[in-house]
Amino acid sequence: MAFLLASLSAQGVDQRSKGMRVLYVDSYHPEYESSRIKNAAAREILTAAGVNLRFLYMDTKRNSSPTFGREAGARAWGEIKSWDPSLLIAADDAAIKYLVEPHLRDAALPIVFIGVNADASVYGLPYSNTTGQVEVDPIDTLLGVLARYTDGRRIGLLTGDTATDRKTVYHYTNSNGIAFHRVRFVDRFDEWKRAFVELQDEVDVLVLRNHGGIAEWDFVEAEVFALENTRVPTGSPVSPMAPVVMIGATKAEAELGRYAASTALKVLGGVSPATIPISENQEAEFYLHAGIAQRLGIVFPPSLLRQAKVVRGP
Amino acid sequence: MRLQTRVNLIFLAILLAAIGAMVFVGSAVIEEIIFELKTELMREQLDHVEEGIRSDYKALERHGLLGISSYREVAQRETLERFAGFRFGETGAVYIIGSRRNVLFPKNGAGRTVPAWVAPLVEESERGEASGVFRGLGRLWVHARFQPWEWVLSISIEESEILARRDLFILQVSLIGIVVLIGAWIAGIALSRTLTQRIDATLRCVQEVERGNLAARVPVSSTSDELGQLQIGVNAMTGTLAARIRDQESAEQALRTSEARYRRLYQSMWEAYASTDMKGCIQDFNQQLCDLIGYDRDELLHLNTDQITPDRWHDLERRIVEDQVRERGYSDIFEKELRCKDGAVIPVELRIYLLTDDQGEGVGMWAIIRDITERKRDAEELHRHREHLEELVAQRTEALESANRELEAFAYSVSHDLRTPLRGIDGFSQALLEDYGELIDAQGKNYLLRIRNGAQFMAVLIDDLLGLSRVGRWELEPNRVNLSALATDIVDGLRHEQPNRLVHCEITPELYAYCDPTLMRQALYNLLQNAWKFTGGKKEAIIEFGEFNGESGRGIFVRDNGAGFDMRYADRLFQPFQRLHSEESFSGTGIGLATVDRVIHRHGGALWAEGEVGKGATFFFVLPERMEKTISNYTREVIVAGERQ
Numbered sequence: 037m038a039f040l041l042a043s044l045s046a047q048g049v050d051q052r053s054k055g056m057r058v059l060y061v062d063s064y065h066p067e068y069e070s071s072r073i074k075n076a077a078a079r080e081i082l083t084a085a086g087v088n089l090r091f092l093y094m095d096t097k098r099n100s101s102p103t104f105g106r107e108a109g110a111r112a113w114g115e116i117k118s119w120d121p122s123l124l125i126a127a128d129d130a131a132i133k134y135l136v137e138p139h140l141r142d143a144a145l146p147i148v149f150i151g152v153n154a155d156a157s158v159y160g161l162p163y164s165n166t167t168g169q170v171e172v173d174p175i176d177t178l179l180g181v182l183a184r185y186t187d188g189r190r191i192g193l194l195t196g197d198t199a200t201d202r203k204t205v206y207h208y209t210n211s212n213g214i215a216f217h218r219v220r221f222v223d224r225f226d227e228w229k230r231a232f233v234e235l236q237d238e239v240d241v242l243v244l245r246n247h248g249g250i251a252e253w254d255f256v257e258a259e260v261f262a263l264e265n266t267r268v269p270t271g272s273p274v275s276p277m278a279p280v281v282m283i284g285a286t287k288a289e290a291e292l293g294r295y296a297a298s299t300a301l302k303v304l305g306g307v308s309p310a311t312i313p314i315s316e317n318q319e320a321e322f323y324l325h326a327g328i329a330q331r332l333g334i335v336f337p338p339s340l341l342r343q344a345k346v347v348r349g350p
Numbered sequence: 351m352r353l354q355t356r357v358n359l360i361f362l363a364i365l366l367a368a369i370g371a372m373v374f375v376g377s378a379v380i381e382e383i384i385f386e387l388k389t390e391l392m393r394e395q396l397d398h399v400e401e402g403i404r405s406d407y408k409a410l411e412r413h414g415l416l417g418i419s420s421y422r423e424v425a426q427r428e429t430l431e432r433f434a435g436f437r438f439g440e441t442g443a444v445y446i447i448g449s450r451r452n453v454l455f456p457k458n459g460a461g462r463t464v465p466a467w468v469a470p471l472v473e474e475s476e477r478g479e480a481s482g483v484f485r486g487l488g489r490l491w492v493h494a495r496f497q498p499w500e501w502v503l504s505i506s507i508e509e510s511e512i513l514a515r516r517d518l519f520i521l522q523v524s525l526i527g528i529v530v531l532i533g534a535w536i537a538g539i540a541l542s543r544t545l546t547q548r549i550d551a552t553l554r555c556v557q558e559v560e561r562g563n564l565a566a567r568v569p570v571s572s573t574s575d576e577l578g579q580l581q582i583g584v585n586a587m588t589g590t591l592a593a594r595i596r597d598q599e600s601a602e603q604a605l606r607t608s609e610a611r612y613r614r615l616y617q618s619m620w621e622a623y624a625s626t627d628m629k630g631c632i633q634d635f636n637q638q639l640c641d642l643i644g645y646d647r648d649e650l651l652h653l654n655t656d657q658i659t660p661d662r663w664h665d666l667e668r669r670i671v672e673d674q675v676r677e678r679g680y681s682d683i684f685e686k687e688l689r690c691k692d693g694a695v696i697p698v699e700l701r702i703y704l705l706t707d708d709q710g711e712g713v714g715m716w717a718i719i720r721d722i723t724e725r726k727r728d729a730e731e732l733h734r735h736r737e738h739l740e741e742l743v744a745q746r747t748e749a750l751e752s753a754n755r756e757l758e759a760f761a762y763s764v765s766h767d768l769r770t771p772l773r774g775i776d777g778f779s780q781a782l783l784e785d786y787g788e789l790i791d792a793q794g795k796n797y798l799l800r801i802r803n804g805a806q807f808m809a810v811l812i813d814d815l816l817g818l819s820r821v822g823r824w825e826l827e828p829n830r831v832n833l834s835a836l837a838t839d840i841v842d843g844l845r846h847e848q849p850n851r852l853v854h855c856e857i858t859p860e861l862y863a864y865c866d867p868t869l870m871r872q873a874l875y876n877l878l879q880n881a882w883k884f885t886g887g888k889k890e891a892i893i894e895f896g897e898f899n900g901e902s903g904r905g906i907f908v909r910d911n912g913a914g915f916d917m918r919y920a921d922r923l924f925q926p927f928q929r930l931h932s933e934e935s936f937s938g939t940g941i942g943l944a945t946v947d948r949v950i951h952r953h954g955g956a957l958w959a960e961g962e963v964g965k966g967a968t969f970f971f972v973l974p975e976r977m978e979k980t981i982s983n984y985t986r987e988v989i990v991a992g993e994r995q
Contacts, residue, residue: 326415335424338406346413 053304054086059121060296061112063130063151064097069275070289074127074150077293078300085301090119096130109134116145123304125296126168127151129200132159140165146309148299150292153200154207156314167303167312169295171287173273174320175208178243178285181322185269185282185334188240190217194231196249197221204245225252229261242270244281255279266328275323279347282332284323291319323347361538362531369527373520381516385490388512389479392492392505395438396477399503400494403429407498426499430455441508449500481509548577552584564592622698625705625716630655633714642698642721644691660687660695671702676712679704685722697722758823765812765819772812776805807939814941817872818926821948826866828953833874833906834861837895840875844882853885858896861906863973865953873949876942877908877969883936884912884967898970902956905972914961923959946971 060078064071075091082089092115094108112135116124126136128151136147142164149161149168156162156170179191193208193216195201201221208214217239220231228250235242247253259279262270270281278284295317303309322344324336336344406425407416415421433455436444446455477494491506551568558566567585572578616623622639626632631654640646643658656664663686674681681702687695698719705714779802783795790798834857841855863870878893885891894909915923915930922928924947927940946969950957954974961967 324413326413335418335420337428338409338425339428341409341413341415341425342405344413346415348414 052306053301055088056123056304057088057090057119057121058082058123058125058300058304059112059116059119060089060091060125061127061131061135062091062093063128065093065095066091068097070151071127073289074293074296077290078125078297079293081294081297082300087301087304090121094130094134096134105130105134109138113139116140121145123148123300125150125300127292127296128171129153129159132156132161136163136166146303148296148303148309150296154204154211158203162310162314164310167299167309167314169292169299169315169317171292172207172211172316173204173245174285174287175212175214175243175273177320178271178273178283179214179241181283181285181340182241182269182271185332186240190239191241191243192216192218192220192235192239193243193245194220194222194228194235195243195245196228196247197223198246198249201245201248223249223251225250225254225258228253228258229265232262233265236265236267240268242268244270244272244277246272246274246277263327263331266331269332269334270328275321278323278345279325281323282325282328282334284325284347285320286323287317288319288321291317321345358535358538358542361534361542365527365531365534369523369531373523373527376523377516377520380519381513384512384515388490388507389492392438392442392490392507393479396492396494396503396505399433399436399444399505400496402432403496403499403501403503407496422499426454430457438505439507439511441511443506445502445504445506447502447504454501545577548572548581552577552581555581555584555588559588559591564588564595619718620720622719622721623716624655624719625714626655627714628712630715634716639719642690642696642719643688649691658688660689663687671715675702675704675715679706688719697726755823758819762816762819762823765816768812769809772805772809776802776809779805811939811941814939814945818941818945818948821869821872821945821952824866824869824952826869826952828864828866831863831865831867831870832860833863833870834859834895836867836871836874837878840871840878841882841893844879848882851882851886851891852889853882853891853893856892856894856896861895861897863906865973869949869952873946873971874908876946880942880969881908881910881912881967883938884914884931885910886912886936888912900970902970902972905955905970907968907970909966909968911966914963914966915959916963917961920959920961924957 060075062071062075066072066075071093079089092112094105094112096105096108099105099108108130112131116139122145124136124140124145124147126132126147126149132149132152136149137159140147140163141160145165147163147166147168149156149166151171152159152161152168153171154173156168161168191214193205195205205216205219209216218235220235222228222231228247232242232244247255247258255276262280266282269283271283271285272278272281273284273286275284275286275289278286295315299312302312322340323346324340324344325347326336327348329336336346406429410416410421410425430446433444433446434457438444444455445453448454476497477492479490479492481488481490483489488509489506490509490512491504493502493504495502548571555566555568566588568581570578570581570585573582617636619636620638622636622642624632624635624639632650635647635650640650645653645658655667659667666684667686670681670684683699683701685697685699688698689695699722700717700719702715702717704712705716707713779798782790783798783802787795837857841853841857845851845853878895881893882891885893888911890911892909892911894907896907896909898905898907913931913936919930922930924943926944928944929938929940947957950971950973955972957969957971959967959969
């Protein structure tokens with residue numbers, strides 16, 4: 037029924053948005069898995085509605101310097117001026133930071149943003165011409181599943197030492213109310229490995245948030261290392277870390293793309309962005325590492341297996 | 351047994367039968383429905399259970415974990431835990447049997463051997479349902495087999511739980527039935543008592559009527575039910591019966607009165623009356639018949655009609671009876687004779703009528719007979735007077751014709767004799783003018799000329815009178831006459847007399863008539879000369895002679911466009927000496943058209959005229975049919991002759 041209503045709604049919008057120009061500015065590159073899933077979901081809906089859709093990638097994942105970011109933002113601004121779109125979709129933080137905030141704050145062009153990590157207020161959002169969705173890690177869901185496999189309550193967190201990770205951990209603590217027993221930010225791979233072993237002596241559950249900012253990071257070695265050294269249930273809220281942890285509960289990238297597209301159609305249909313409140317992503321995707329679970333003597337039940345992807349290990 | 355008791359027992363039997371049938375059929379139907387619904391519900395539940403197990407199995411299969419025993423065991427354990435809170439009714443039970451026929455679910459039975467009622471299911475089909483008795487309790491169960499794990503899934507429920515609804519229904523219906531039965535019993539007693547009282551009253555009334563008391567009536571207490579309608583009907587029927595009896599008595603009285611009246615009528619009428627059977631035997635009659643033929647009453651009752659009718663009338667009378675009386679119920683009035691007792695024969699006229707029964711079959715005849723002896727005698731006397739009168743008329747006609755001939759001869763003689771002195775007057779007046787004209791002054795000459803004119807006019811008048819007289823005396827010698835040739839000859843003569851006149855004459859050729867040629871020439875001359883004279887003032891005079899075919903038949907007309915006449919005076923046209931124009935305008939004696947009229951009437955024809963002052967006149971005449979036929983036949987003969995040529 038919901039799908040039917042959504043289809044009908046899309047049909048209604050379809051007539052008004054047909055042929056209108058929408059520029060989708062992605063902070064990263066097309067091959068980036070997160071971008072690929074989000075963009076595909078958005079493309080499917082907007083194309084079906086007859087929107088004239090154009091993608092522009094800022095490639096700041098592979099080029100993280102502020103200078104590159106500003107240049108990418110300027111290129112995107114130039115594209116907006118020359119193509120004159122009816123709406124802008126800005127995906128992830130860089131697009132906000134280098135394009136929307138400096139060039140389009142409270143402008144006439146309506147903007148739908150997605151993938152802004154944890155707290156949109158750092159960019160002064162929302163503006164009068166924006167609405168969007170803040171990207172939050174499904175950390176509560178992850179800890180809820182991990183709690184099934186331990187009797188203890190001590191939670192540890194290990195992650196790269198980046199501004200995003202620190203901001204996220206801050207958000208976990210203040211917004212989600214999670215009391216971490218131990219938190220370690222590392223910037224090298226060997227340091228990560230040592231911390232991984234040490235933290236398991238002090239906590240009952242270990243969250244490995246991300247590998248960003250960790251120099252010499254090697255996924256294959258990290259997975260082998262984790263497989264050989266995991267002694268407590270481990271989990272991660274980001275999908276790249278799924279091969280390293282027993283359970284991954286990550287945000288559903290497609291949800292972000294679907295949100296961006298459906299909200300863009302509403303705005304194109306005449307709804308003011310300022311009247312649409314900023315929301316958070318709700319769905320989660322599970323990754324289960326059968327090898328690490330086996331090492332811990334854990335067997336996943338069918339109720340979890342039915343909604344998860346299973347990582348078999350190296 | 352009293353009717354009331356009988357009705358009560360019937361009520362009771364019907365109610366018991368109805369309640370019993372309702373309980374029996376209702377419980378059977380409800381039991382079947384409940385069993386079907388329950389089975390269906392259990393099957394759905396079992397499908398739901400199986401679907402849950404299959405979903406778990408698929409999850410393992412999808413992730414390639416089926417081969418890992420620990421995953422399988424966890425999956426199976428989780429599956430079984432999921433059914434921990436499963437309830438199905440009050441006595442419902444879910445059993446999941448493992449591949450070793452061990453009970454996997456419910457948990458409290460885990461490890462025990464399977465119940466006896468479950469055991470056969472392990473060996474039986476993939477899925478199905480059955481019922482049976484286990485530990486003295488009937489159970490209904492459905493089962494399905496989950497082959498990958500070699501599990502048998504079963505849901506069962508005690509039949510007593512299922513049938514509880516049926517038993518409740520039976521209890522409810524029974525209670526309601528008892529209440530209804532008691533109520534109906536009481537109502538039935540009251541109703542039957544009321545009914546029987548009313549029936550008794552009706553019966554008493556009918557018995558009263560049977561005893562002849564037609565004034566008896568049933569007291570009607572209610573008109574809304576059948577019994578009330580029946581009582582009203584009985585009262586109405588009794589009333590109708592009484593009225594009919596009164597009517598019948600009145601009708602019989604009226605019939606007796608009528609019969610007496612009619613008997614007085616036919617006994618007192620002048621004519622004789624008699625009725626017979628179909629063989630003619632006399633059965634009834636009035637005194638006039640006795641008086642007419644002299645038989646007394648007893649004698650007539652032993653006679654038939656042939657015995658009082660002369661033999662020569664028997665055949666005629668039989669034909670009349672067969673052809674008229676039997677066919678249409680009565681005869682025409684006819685005459686015959688009756689033979690009196692003293693042998694005298696008297697003429698009578700009569701009409702016979704047929705008497706019929708209810709099916710219309712003839713059962714007798716009756717007739718009114720009138721003595722016509724006086725009438726016959728009068729008729730013979732009249733006949734004799736008529737013959738004498740005709741003889742007298744012939745004698746008188748002969749005398750009249752003789753006198754007429756003498757008168758005409760006298761008139762002819764007088765006219766003829768008058769011509770001589772007239773010629774003398776005219777001749778001597780002419781001689782006086784020629785020989786002594788110089789001695790006579792102008793006035794004297796004028797007198798002499800007027801004397802001559804008067805003498806000449808008188809001569810003409812005498813000629814015309816002689817002509818008219820000749821027509822009356824002329825002996826007709828009819829022959830075929832070509833009227834067209836006669837008309838042409840007459841017109842040629844007129845043209846010769848007045849060659850300076852321009853007259854256009856149209857004469858239809860070949861018109862023939864069967865007539866006397868001399869008289870017809872005279873008539874046509876007078877008509878054509880008349881037309882010639884009265885067209886004298888026309889520059890373009892037209893005279894037509896032709897044939898017409900009008901309402902009076904075929905005939906001849908003569909038409910002109912001359913002075914015409916006023917139709918108001920048309921009846922004077924053919925009277926002698928009648929003139930419609932002055933002498934100064936048109937000369938004449940006034941005898942011509944009278945002569946034409948006499949000629950046509952001598953031939954038995956008719957003559958008439960139509961005209962309008964200043965526009966002309968048309969004279970028509972027709973000759974009798976014989977003449978007309980002659981004209982037509984002769985015309986055809988001419989045509990045939992022409993074709994032959």
